[in-house]
Amino acid sequence: MEAVETASRSTSRSLRRVGILYDERMCRHHTPDDEPHPENPNRIRAIWNKLQSAGISQRCEVLSAKEAEDKYILSVHGKSHVDLIRNISSQQYNSRRNRIASNLNSIYLNEGSSEAAYLAAGSVIEVAKRVAKGELDSAFAIVRPPGHHAEHDEAMGFCLYNNVAIATNFLLNEKELGINKILIVDWDVHHGNGTQKTFWKDPRVLFFSVHRHEFGNFYPSNDDGDYTMIGEGPGAGYNINVPWENGRCGDADYLAVWDHILIPVAKQFNPDMILISAGFDAAVGDPLGGCRVTPYGYAMLLRKLMDFARGKIVLALEGGYNLTSISNSALACMEVLLDEKTVTGSTEAYPFESTWRVIRAVRQELKAFWSVLADELPTKLISQKAPIPKILISSCDSEAEDVEELLQGVIRPLSTLRVDEDRRVLAESASVSWRSDLSNIDIWYATFGSNMWKPRFLCYIEGGQVDGMQKLCSGSMDKRPPKEILWKIFPHRLFFGRESTRTWGLGGVAFLHPESKNKDIVHMCLYRITLEQFNDVLHQENISSYDMSSPLFDLTSLDCVKEKGSINLEAVKKGWYHNVVYLGMERDIPILTMTCDLSDIENFKSGKVPLHAPSEDYANTLVKGLVEGGQLSEEEAVSYIKEAATKPL
Ligand code: Q9C
Ligand code: ZN
Numbered sequence: 001m002e003a004v005e006t007a008s009r010s011t012s013r014s015l016r017r018v019g020i021l022y023d024e025r026m027c028r029h030h031t032p033d034d035e036p037h038p039e040n041p042n043r044i045r046a047i048w049n050k051l052q053s054a055g056i057s058q059r060c061e062v063l064s065a066k067e068a069e070d071k072y073i074l075s076v077h078g079k080s081h082v083d084l085i086r087n088i089s090s091q092q093y094n095s096r097r098n099r100i101a102s103n104l105n106s107i108y109l110n111e112g113s114s115e116a117a118y119l120a121a122g123s124v125i126e127v128a129k130r131v132a133k134g135e136l137d138s139a140f141a142i143v144r145p146p147g148h149h150a151e152h153d154e155a156m157g158f159c160l161y162n163n164v165a166i167a168t169n170f171l172l173n174e175k176e177l178g179i180n181k182i183l184i185v186d187w188d189v190h191h192g193n194g195t196q197k198t199f200w201k202d203p204r205v206l207f208f209s210v211h212r213h214e215f216g217n218f219y220p221s222n223d224d225g226d227y228t229m230i231g232e233g234p235g236a237g238y239n240i241n242v243p244w245e246n247g248r249c250g251d252a253d254y255l256a257v258w259d260h261i262l263i264p265v266a267k268q269f270n271p272d273m274i275l276i277s278a279g280f281d282a283a284v285g286d287p288l289g290g291c292r293v294t295p296y297g298y299a300m301l302l303r304k305l306m307d308f309a310r311g312k313i314v315l316a317l318e319g320g321y322n323l324t325s326i327s328n329s330a331l332a333c334m335e336v337l338l339d340e341k342t343v344t345g346s347t348e349a350y351p352f353e354s355t356w357r358v359i360r361a362v363r364q365e366l367k368a369f370w371s372v373l374a375d376e377l378p379t380k381l382i383s384q385k386a387p388i389p390k391i392l393i394s395s396c397d398s399e400a401e402d403v404e405e406l407l408q409g410v411i412r413p414l415s416t417l418r419v420d421e422d423r424r425v426l427a428e429s430a431s432v433s434w435r436s437d438l439s440n441i442d443i444w445y446a447t448f449g450s451n452m453w454k455p456r457f458l459c460y461i462e463g464g465q466v467d468g469m470q471k472l473c474s475g476s477m478d479k480r481p482p483k484e485i486l487w488k489i490f491p492h493r494l495f496f497g498r499e500s501t502r503t504w505g506l507g508g509v510a511f512l513h514p515e516s517k518n519k520d521i522v523h524m525c526l527y528r529i530t531l532e533q534f535n536d537v538l539h540q541e542n543i544s545s546y547d548m549s550s551p552l553f554d555l556t557s558l559d560c561v562k563e564k565g566s567i568n569l570e571a572v573k574k575g576w577y578h579n580v581v582y583l584g585m586e587r588d589i590p591i592l593t594m595t596c597d598l599s600d601i602e603n604f605k606s607g608k609v610p611l612h613a614p615s616e617d618y619a620n621t622l623v624k625g626l627v628e629g630g631q632l633s634e635e636e637a638v639s640y641i642k643e644a645a646t647k648p649l
Helices: 002-011 024-028 042-053 079-087 097-102 113-133 163-173 193-198 251-269 295-305 323-338 353-366 403-414 430-438 454-462 531-541 555-564 598-606 616-628 634-646
Strands: 018-021 061-063 138-141 182-186 205-212 239-244 273-278 313-317 417-419 425-429 442-447 485-490 492-497 509-516 522-530 566-568 579-586 589-595
Touching: 018 113, 018 323, 024 042, 024 113, 042 313, 042 323, 061 113, 079 113, 113 138, 113 163, 113 273, 113 313, 138 323, 163 182, 163 193, 163 273, 163 313, 182 251, 193 205, 205 251, 239 251, 239 353, 251 295, 251 353, 273 295, 295 313, 295 323, 313 323, 430 531, 442 485, 442 531, 454 522, 454 531, 454 616, 485 579, 492 522, 492 634, 509 579, 509 589, 509 598, 522 531, 522 589, 531 589, 555 566, 555 579, 555 589, 616 634
Parallel strands: 018 061, 018 138, 138 313, 182 205, 182 273, 205 239, 273 313, 442 589
Antiparallel strands: 417 425, 442 522, 485 522, 492 509, 566 579, 579 589
């Protein structure tokens, strides 16, 4: 049984021809006495092992490394630099090697360094050539030492030869390959200074780098990575830097940069091929990067680039120092290369305010060269920003973050990539597939509390905060407004309980008695939204640590609630609105609300959980909803709320 399974797995190649290059010989470059260093051989071993155990390499064309010829390296580096790197590992240099390295910026050297450097450069050439020729659709070169910091005459930042720059020049110089325009995307957390300098005056190469900069305080700690560095002469406009002002940037920040800078420019530039300086040191958990890109984020960034150059994309590893983070990130990227399944958004966060500032600055700086950048970004868009982070000041060597918590909350839900019967990994997380399923089903979400006021309800869809709210809502993933709004009266009891909430501060909040009684009446505002959006609202109403990799309330739950009248949600049982109640149908669409359950009613009755009148802010919101919704006059609304707040249960 097991053998059959293994056999069928190994024969199921992807429809797309994807190359993967790994070679153990690149592990021979390490610190002289093997003292610990973030840029160590286990990095590429970890990635390779992960891709093998996930069955990825089996679906790819596996290539081994090739040493680059000097003539190709000399297209980027000076003769003295090439001589040094070629000879540095020979015995004659044994006594001088450490001294030479210590005179360089962030470089170590050993007997294996030369070979590894030639293999890394040659490997990127090798995969790039095959993709250019069409023998492969795309490829990933798992190489080290990295390359993007290496300049014409200088090794630095763990980089000896500039692998990506060398491969780029190779492609452009081999005229019969027909590659005349290349986009280099450098998403390593550090600025690709070496690559920038190589193509500074070259309009055939559009170099794009997004990196931590902090006004010149982040490695390589100079102004080269500033957004004002746009290239020169014929290359003016063909160098784009996006310099982060702070650490902690994540999927939302990177995606905003993609959507509002890189992707529009890529469309206009229309590259023949894309090379990615794919460092994974902006990944969540990286010890040097301090950013928070998730594997899912990397998948999205890559997916968005696959629409260009007919998918001819080469990824070359640069930095990335958390073995788990880089392996998961590389895996997510490979899944994108192997399968062109739709990957839709999954981030609940917003970009930082500083991110919008940087995006606007870059667009302003480059709009003379790229007409697609000319428009001002809408205020509505740039006002969607992350709240001021809790930790504003941290020591310089660590972001004082609970990395474990980040890994738990971020990587875990995203590493549940599904494998279907064909053993093809779907390039989407489980969370995406339930979302697309439930995004086609409409329900009426019936509200009886502050959500009756539309601007307040929209916080749960579009994100935001209205007067009186002490907490920002992240919004739903699908931000389309409700398709219809409808008011109805139901025979249920409205009451107010509990002493305070995180959203409204002191005071009780609205609850609905889950059972109906003939003489009770409640005004409800019904929003027609999708079942996917309803899940996001449930999640936000029941502030929980649930990861949303699967839905809280799916189609089975819907059938069940229609039959039973109500359903308690285990996953958010600590939330106050964990009980979904079915209120009938309206034009063939089910009406659902969320409230407490019958055992909570008992606790309210016994006084174990207090009944409590609403705060002024909260009550005003309810009144506004009823009045603006055209249901009651202000006076009527005030007395309606007052009665609900005072009548015993
Ligand atoms: N205070 C790459 O990720 N850090 N290189 C030196 C000195 C060097 C990173 C810190 C970071 C180099 C390819
Ligand atoms: Zn880096």
